[in-house]
Amino acid sequence: MFNYGYFSFASKADLLKKAAEFWNPGKVQFWTEAGTPMVIDRREGYFLYDMSGKRLIDLHLNGGTYNFGHRHPELVEVMKAGLDYFDMGNHWFPSVARAAFSEKLVKSAPHMKYAIFGAGGAEAVEIALKTARYATKRRKIVSIIKGYHGHSGLSVATGDERFSKIFLADRPDEFVHVPFNDADALEAVLKKGDVAAFIVETIPATYGFPMPKEGYLKTCQDLCHKYGARFIADEVQTGLMRTGVMWGWQGYGLTPDIFVCGKGLGGGLYPISACLTTAECGGWLIEDGAAHISTSGGAELGCLIGHHVMEMLERPEVISNVHFVAEFFAKGMAEMMARHSDIFVGVRQRGVVLGLEFDHPEGAVAVSRALYENGVWAIFSSLDKRVLQFKPGVVLDVDLCQEILDRFDAAMPRARQLLKGMRRAA
Amino acid sequence: MSAHEAMDAPRLKVPDRALSRARMKVNRAAWAARYYRNFSRPAVLRIAEAIARAGEEKAAHFAEMAVEETGFGVVEHKAIKNRACTHELLDFYRDLDLVTPRVDPARKMVELPKPAGVVFAIAPATNPVATVYYKAMLAVLSRNAIVMSPHPAARHVSVAAAEHLARAAEAAGAPSGLIQCVEEPSIPLVQDIMASDRINVIIATGGTAMVRAAYSSGNPALGVGPGNALAYVDPSAKVDAAARCLVESKSFDNSILCTNESVCLTLESNRGNMERALRSAGAHICKQADTDRLRDYLFTDHGFNVAAIGKSAAWIAERAGIRVSPSVKVLVPVVEKPGQDDLLFREKLCPVLTLTAAVDFRQALTFAKHTARRGAGHSAAFHGQDRARLLAFSQEMPVYRVVVNVPCSQGAAGFGTYLPPSFTIGTGFAGRSSVGENVGPQHLVHWTRIAYARDAAEDLSDLDPAAIATVTDAGAPVPTGILPEEAPPVPAAAAERPEISRELLRQLILEELRSLRRGDE
Numbered sequence: 001m002f003n004y005g006y007f008s009f010a011s012k013a014d015l016l017k018k019a020a021e022f023w024n025p026g027k028v029q030f031w032t033e034a035g036t037p038m039v040i041d042r043r044e045g046y047f048l049y050d051m052s053g054k055r056l057i058d059l060h061l062n063g064g065t066y067n068f069g070h071r072h073p074e075l076v077e078v079m080k081a082g083l084d085y086f087d088m089g090n091h092w093f094p095s096v097a098r099a100a101f102s103e104k105l106v107k108s109a110p111h112m113k114y115a116i117f118g119a120g121g122a123e124a125v126e127i128a129l130k131t132a133r134y135a136t137k138r139r140k141i142v143s144i145i146k147g148y149h150g151h152s153g154l155s156v157a158t159g160d161e162r163f164s165k166i167f168l169a170d171r172p173d174e175f176v177h178v179p180f181n182d183a184d185a186l187e188a189v190l191k192k193g194d195v196a197a198f199i200v201e202t203i204p205a206t207y208g209f210p211m212p213k214e215g216y217l218k219t220c221q222d223l224c225h226k227y228g229a230r231f232i233a234d235e236v237q238t239g240l241m242r243t244g245v246m247w248g249w250q251g252y253g254l255t256p257d258i259f260v261c262g263k264g265l266g267g268g269l270y271p272i273s274a275c276l277t278t279a280e281c282g283g284w285l286i287e288d289g290a291a292h293i294s295t296s297g298g299a300e301l302g303c304l305i306g307h308h309v310m311e312m313l314e315r316p317e318v319i320s321n322v323h324f325v326a327e328f329f330a331k332g333m334a335e336m337m338a339r340h341s342d343i344f345v346g347v348r349q350r351g352v353v354l355g356l357e358f359d360h361p362e363g364a365v366a367v368s369r370a371l372y373e374n375g376v377w378a379i380f381s382s383l384d385k386r387v388l389q390f391k392p393g394v395v396l397d398v399d400l401c402q403e404i405l406d407r408f409d410a411a412m413p414r415a416r417q418l419l420k421g422m423r424r425a426a
Numbered sequence: 427m428s429a430h431e432a433m434d435a436p437r438l439k440v441p442d443r444a445l446s447r448a449r450m451k452v453n454r455a456a457w458a459a460r461y462y463r464n465f466s467r468p469a470v471l472r473i474a475e476a477i478a479r480a481g482e483e484k485a486a487h488f489a490e491m492a493v494e495e496t497g498f499g500v501v502e503h504k505a506i507k508n509r510a511c512t513h514e515l516l517d518f519y520r521d522l523d524l525v526t527p528r529v530d531p532a533r534k535m536v537e538l539p540k541p542a543g544v545v546f547a548i549a550p551a552t553n554p555v556a557t558v559y560y561k562a563m564l565a566v567l568s569r570n571a572i573v574m575s576p577h578p579a580a581r582h583v584s585v586a587a588a589e590h591l592a593r594a595a596e597a598a599g600a601p602s603g604l605i606q607c608v609e610e611p612s613i614p615l616v617q618d619i620m621a622s623d624r625i626n627v628i629i630a631t632g633g634t635a636m637v638r639a640a641y642s643s644g645n646p647a648l649g650v651g652p653g654n655a656l657a658y659v660d661p662s663a664k665v666d667a668a669a670r671c672l673v674e675s676k677s678f679d680n681s682i683l684c685t686n687e688s689v690c691l692t693l694e695s696n697r698g699n700m701e702r703a704l705r706s707a708g709a710h711i712c713k714q715a716d717t718d719r720l721r722d723y724l725f726t727d728h729g730f731n732v733a734a735i736g737k738s739a740a741w742i743a744e745r746a747g748i749r750v751s752p753s754v755k756v757l758v759p760v761v762e763k764p765g766q767d768d769l770l771f772r773e774k775l776c777p778v779l780t781l782t783a784a785v786d787f788r789q790a791l792t793f794a795k796h797t798a799r800r801g802a803g804h805s806a807a808f809h810g811q812d813r814a815r816l817l818a819f820s821q822e823m824p825v826y827r828v829v830v831n832v833p834c835s836q837g838a839a840g841f842g843t844y845l846p847p848s849f850t851i852g853t854g855f856a857g858r859s860s861v862g863e864n865v866g867p868q869h870l871v872h873w874t875r876i877a878y879a880r881d882a883a884e885d886l887s888d889l890d891p892a893a894i895a896t897v898t899d900a901g902a903p904v905p906t907g908i909l910p911e912e913a914p915p916v917p918a919a920a921a922e923r924p925e926i927s928r929e930l931l932r933q934l935i936l937e938e939l940r941s942l943r944r945g946d947e
């Protein structure tokens with residue numbers, strides 16, 4: 001019996017049945033068939049516990065949402081302290097938490113002027129795209145093929161058509177897609193002089209973290225400026241120290257006109273996202289401050305947590321830990337690749353953002369399953385299933401990192417077996 | 427106006443940031459230890475040399491800072507102590523190889539050194555910089571990482587000294603995070619870290635409460651308690667030489683070392699001689715009224731007057747209302763009968779040395795033993811030529827070092843004697859400690875011993891110790907625990923490795939017990 005006080009379920013099977021009935025039959029079916037039928041029950045640190053009691057080390061982190069692990073004690077303390085004083089607040093008015101948090105964010109990116117809040121990544125992207133349109137008085141938005149910026153009205157149109165067509169939300173006349181790592185293709189579009197912005201994830205997560213070619217992002221930024229467009233960095237997965245620096249663009253020598261962050265900004269406890277903009281783009285905040293409204297965007301509890309997340313990420317001990325974790329997996333994965341070169345063929349890495357390539361079009365699905373069976377949860381890249389997203393948290397300790405590597409190694413024979421089966425079926 | 431505004435206290439509760447940061451320092455140290463444990467002996471010595479050099483360079487600077495921050499001690503003497511914990515300390519341990527495996531063909535054994543990992547060290551306010559230098563050197567030589575928690579009264583200088591050494595160590599190739607110091611120490615922080623399952627051993631130097639807390643933490647600890655050294659001056663001693671030793675020892679850094687003599691005990695027949703000799707060595711011998719004044723000043727209702735710690739004799743005399751020459755080095759209150767209850771027989775971290783005399787050697791021994799119980803396991807000094815009495819004294823005294831005809835402050839801490847130079851003086855079983863020696867790097871390493879049968883045909887003489895070790899200069903990670911490639915997937919039960927969390931362990935045990943009970947039904 002799973003009695004949660006507010007609701008209860010007789011068993012995991014009972015839960016799955018109800019979830020399929022009332023919530024989302026497609027997702028329930030998908031994970032069951034994938035062999036990773038996880039229903040997260042308890043969660044603590046970098047551990048997840050399935051309803052069956054099985055423990056999993058979380059290397060998915062929901063894209064960095066659990067950068068600090070689950071229910072980090074210090075963040076929980078902040079959240080509880082916040083609940084003794086704040087609530088969501090009233091988005092109409094200035095507030096202490098919003099003022100303090102926006103200042104903290106802007107100070108982390110000194111060429112920026114304002115921070116505008118949303119509740120989720122897609123909303124921040126929405127604000128970014130609207131801001132660019134305001135600044136340029138142009139409509140067209142360019143993004144990369146297989147880019148991912150969320151599923152709201154404008155953001156979903158920047159992404160893969162799998163997610164837009166089904167809702168008739170694709171808008172080919174206003175949203176143009178160009179190949180990643182191809183600056184010429186971008187220039188060909190920009191040249192027409194009607195582009196408001198080029199939006200790109202600093203390292204495209206859902207596409208399996210392909211690394212930008214040397215100079216590619218800087219060239220894109222320069223091209224945007226050359227043709228009067230704005231350069232938007234989507235830092236939802238690459239921000240918050242995940243690439244070894246606070247914001248991914250810092251590591252590439254960029255100065256985006258606008259950038260967005262979300263996920264881990266709320267410490268995994270309270271949803272909050274932000275769009276940072278230069279003074280030049282953010283003019284609408286003076287012209288009509290209420291032009292964009294969001295009741296839950298910038299909720300004060302979220303601002304309090306976000307403020308503390310930023311503070312924690314700025315601590316020298318945390319920064320040093322990120323580097324240790326990054327270094328460990330750089331060396332560890334090189335070794336793993338040498339040992340399992342028949343299936344494990346490539347590592348893409350920057351900081352604690354890793355994409356592991358396997359030699360099969362759906363290789364990462366099999367590896368994800370093999371890892372799951374060995375107590376590790378890491379997800380494949382939705383838009384490139386050869387690549388496993390491998391996302392260690394920023395405060396992982398040495399023993400757990402070693403355990404992850406040991407479990408990874410132990411999972412490879414099983415992955416090999418699953419892949420063999422897939423090849424035979426094919 | 428609300429209560430908040432009136433007090434300007436935070437309106438929200440704020441987590442203990444210093445504690446969080448300290449926990450992350452321990453994490454960093456664990457990373458550093460992981461790499462450093464595989465460093466080669468030349469690489470270790472290179473780092474040790476580097477911190478010795480760096481420490482030496484700033485010994486005087488930090489001595490000044492320490493006196494300024496704490497108000498304890500004498501700058502020149504602190505500089506000497508700081509320096510003593512650089513090259514001199516390194517030279518003492520240079521040939522003690524804690525890195526290379528040992529092969530003993532005769533006993534058919536191979537021994538592999540295994541560093542503790544993360545050392546958590548508590549440093550006192552009295553010798554802040556010397557302790558930082560000393561403990562960092564011990565950690566470096568034993569291939570451990572160290573996180574130090576300084577005394578709050580000495581935190582600035584301790585942090586500065588630790589950072590200085592850390593930079594030097596890193597520049598010499600040490601992993602980052604090998605030497606760290608907590609910036610904002612507090613009692614809850616120290617208690618939390620001491621009880622943490624992320625540290626591997628505690629070295630606690632400090633007050634009794636701190637040392638007991640270290641031993642109660644559940645972690646292995648090398649805790650050493652306070653001292654209350656007694657110097658016995660036998661009639662066979664050269665009184666002038668003995669008096670010079672005592673004055674030198676008591677005036678050294680204003681008696682801030684826990685090895686300083688608290689009581690000078692002689693025989694009645696010798697007392698007049700001793701008073702004269704002490705006077706000519708620069709001490710002020712107190713008359714009854716001055717002795718009472720001094721007692722009243724030094725011992726308050728709350729115990730020893732902390733204001734007097736590490737202050738000069740002249741400073742203390744003025745506060746106590748005693749007229750002395752400004753050049754006086756030591757104050758000597760005289761308690762004629764060696765009773766047990768006089769407060770002046772207790773530890774005094776200031777240049778005040780209580781003089782008393784026994785009727786005969788028997789009574790002297792009895793009194794000495796009782797005095798040493800306050801400060802058990804620590805140190806004592808013997809002045810004289812009579813070896814039989816020296817041995818009897820040493821046999822009876824509940825201390826683990828007796829220095830002969832030397833200043834005890836320095837001698838028991840290994841300066842000017844062959845005792846290991848140390849700022850952590852093991853007080854052993856008598857002092858409720860696990861270590862009775864002057865603590866050294868060897869205490870931070872355990873050895874895995876490979877043992878063959880006595881009659882095994884095995885010949886180990888061709889085994890090259892250097893070749894056994896998986897040494898890497900750069901400290902590249904040597905992934906361990908990798909399962910062989912063809913090993914079947916770890917079965918679920920085995921894959922669930924025991925967690926480090928004690929709480930979980932407890933839960934697991936409870937669950938197991940419950941399941942056993944169910945089995946019974």
Ligand SMILES: Cc1ncc(COP(=O)(O)O)c(C=O)c1O
Pocket residue numbers: 063120121122123125148149150151201205206234235236237262263
């Ligand atoms: C790069 C990137 N941008 C935007 C989003 C959208 O964020 P949200 O799901 O919070 O709307 C995501 C989510 O995965 C993302 O990975």
